Amino acid sequence: MTDVIVVGAGLAGLCCAKYLKKAGVSCRLIEASDDVGGRVRTDLVDGFKLDRGFQVFLTAYPEARKILDYERLHLRTFYPGALIRQGGMFHRLADPFRRVIDGLATAFSPLGSFLDKLKVAELRVKLEFTSLEQIFRAPESTTAQFLAKQGFSEDFINSFFRPFFGGVFLDRNLNTSSRQFEFVYKMMASGDIALPATGMQQIPLQLAEGLDITFNRPVKAVTRDTVTLTDGQQIKCKAVVLAVDAAQAAALTNGEVAVPKWRSVVCIYFAMPTPPTPEPILVLNGEKDGLVNNLAVLSAVSSEYAPADSSLVSVTVLDARGLGDAELQRAVLDEMRKWYGAVVDTWRHLRTYRITQALPAQEPPWSFEQPARLDSGIYVCGDYRENASINGAMASGRRAAELLLKSL
Numbered sequence: 339m340t341d342v343i344v345v346g347a348g349l350a351g352l353c354c355a356k357y358l359k360k361a362g363v364s365c366r367l368i369e370a371s372d373d374v375g376g377r378v379r380t381d382l383v384d385g386f387k388l389d390r391g392f393q394v395f396l397t398a399y400p401e402a403r404k405i406l407d408y409e410r411l412h413l414r415t416f417y418p419g420a421l422i423r424q425g426g427m428f429h430r431l432a433d434p435f436r437r438v439i440d441g442l443a444t445a446f447s448p449l450g451s452f453l454d455k456l457k458v459a460e461l462r463v464k465l466e467f468t469s470l471e472q473i474f475r476a477p478e479s480t481t482a483q484f485l486a487k488q489g490f491s492e493d494f495i496n497s498f499f500r501p502f503f504g505g506v507f508l509d510r511n512l513n514t515s516s517r518q519f520e521f522v523y524k525m526m527a528s529g530d531i532a533l534p535a536t537g538m539q540q541i542p543l544q545l546a547e548g549l550d551i552t553f554n555r556p557v558k559a560v561t562r563d564t565v566t567l568t569d570g571q572q573i574k575c576k577a578v579v580l581a582v583d584a585a586q587a588a589a590l591t592n593g594e595v596a597v598p599k600w601r602s603v604v605c606i607y608f609a610m611p612t613p614p615t616p617e618p619i620l621v622l623n624g625e626k627d628g629l630v631n632n633l634a635v636l637s638a639v640s641s642e643y644a645p646a647d648s649s650l651v652s653v654t655v656l657d658a659r660g661l662g663d664a665e666l667q668r669a670v671l672d673e674m675r676k677w678y679g680a681v682v683d684t685w686r687h688l689r690t691y692r693i694t695q696a697l698p699a700q701e702p703p704w705s706f707e708q709p710a711r712l713d714s715g716i717y718v719c720g721d722y723r724e725n726a727s728i729n730g731a732m733a734s735g736r737r738a739a740e741l742l743l744k745s746l
């Protein structure tokens with residue numbers, strides 16, 4: 339009999355299984371879909387690598403440092419800063435600690451006030467000397483309230499923080515907990531924003547090495563020592579770890595896990611002969627209107643995301659305003675024509691991903707370390723137990739494994 343069954347082969351489940359295996363516990367993963375990764379998957383379409391929703395890996399994530407071999411991910415990094423579209427022009431905002439010259443130019447750009455830029459640097463230094471434990475115990479508010487309290491101008495919040503962190507939290511209103519904001523800000527300040535050279539799914543694929551995983555087997559019920567598959571098969575074990583997303587966890591635990599509120603996103607990929615910018619930089623919409631929140635030339639970050647003679651752009655839309663795929667695609671291209679001109683006529687649509695359950699909304703009060711074991715005796719992990727990020731999912735998996743090892 340297998341000691342532990344882990345249900346779900348996303349990052350949380352994979353990490354949990356990895357730690358259990360390391361400790362000598364026999365463990366089997368059961369996954370509903372056809373591959374590992376959960377929300378971190380990469381599709382191959384016409385020679386392009388399309389992540390299922392634009393996402394990035396922050397190299398400073400402490401949990402990732404513990405368990406991943408970075409060398410083998412062949413990480414490619416973004417420029418430390420962003421290009422912001424405001425007033426019909428692009429403005430560069432550079433990290434002055436890593437791009438000194440660009441940082442100086444940033445200080446005098448018309449984007450925000452000089453004081454705003456000073457505050458960006460001040461917050462960076464403060465968070466560098468603040469531990470993650472302190473961040474997650476700090477007084478909590480929404481990110482919007484936190485930024486206003488820090489003294490950032492409304493103009494700078496709207497033109498920089500809303501598109502940048504709105505794109506991270508999938509929440510342009512910035513209702514997300516200030517603790518999550520401080521966590522992400524610290525991670526960005528302490529490391530690079532990166533992509534594995536051949537797609538984000540390389541992260542779960544590396545974690546999956548050597549693990550026993552059964553695919554295409556959805557689970558319909560669990561107890562503390564039994565897993566029941568949708569075909570009726572029952573598997574007995576010493577312990578069950580439920581490593582599914584929050585909505586599935588709520589359904590499979592008869593309400594022991596609360597039904598989550600979700601953040602959603604639409605990600606549209608385009609191919610083109612010439613990229614709109616040759617730089618590996620995030621482009622943000624700092625205007626008051628528009629459908630596009632952010633854009634990136636992924637092939638400029640890693641050439642392996644596109645075939646040799648092509649470029650790949652991802653466009654992120656946070657509010658599709660009820661538009662269908664064809665209308666949305668047309669409206670996005672019209673908007674991009676205003677940014678980049680007639681060259682947009684050469685863009686070819688590759689695929690649109692609508693992800694309705696992308697991230698659990700983390701509005702205050704948000705508990706950043708929810709118990710890894712339910713009253714029913716079922717172990718649980720997943721980003722919703724910690725924070726909605728690759729790091730949060732990994733941390734929750736490790737915590738569930740550690741608790742389980744104590745009881746075994």
Ligand SMILES: Cc1cc2nc3c(=O)[nH]c(=O)nc-3n(C[C@H](O)[C@H](O)[C@H](O)COP(=O)(O)OP(=O)(O)OC[C@H]3O[C@@H](n4cnc5c(N)ncnc54)[C@H](O)[C@@H]3O)c2cc1C
Nearest residue numbers: 346348349350370376377391393394557720721727728731
């Ligand atoms: C579009 C998008 C952008 C993101 N951007 C970033 C980013 O830039 N940086 C960052 O750090 N994080 C980002 N995230 C968040 C990050 O990807 C997630 O927090 C993390 O991957 C969640 O992992 P998980 O293991 O908790 O859950 P999941 O990935 O959801 O894994 C759950 C697994 O359980 C399986 N499952 C579900 N139900 C069953 C069942 N009944 N039986 C068997 N198996 C089942 C699922 O198929 C899945 O494989 C983003 C997420 C999305 C969607």
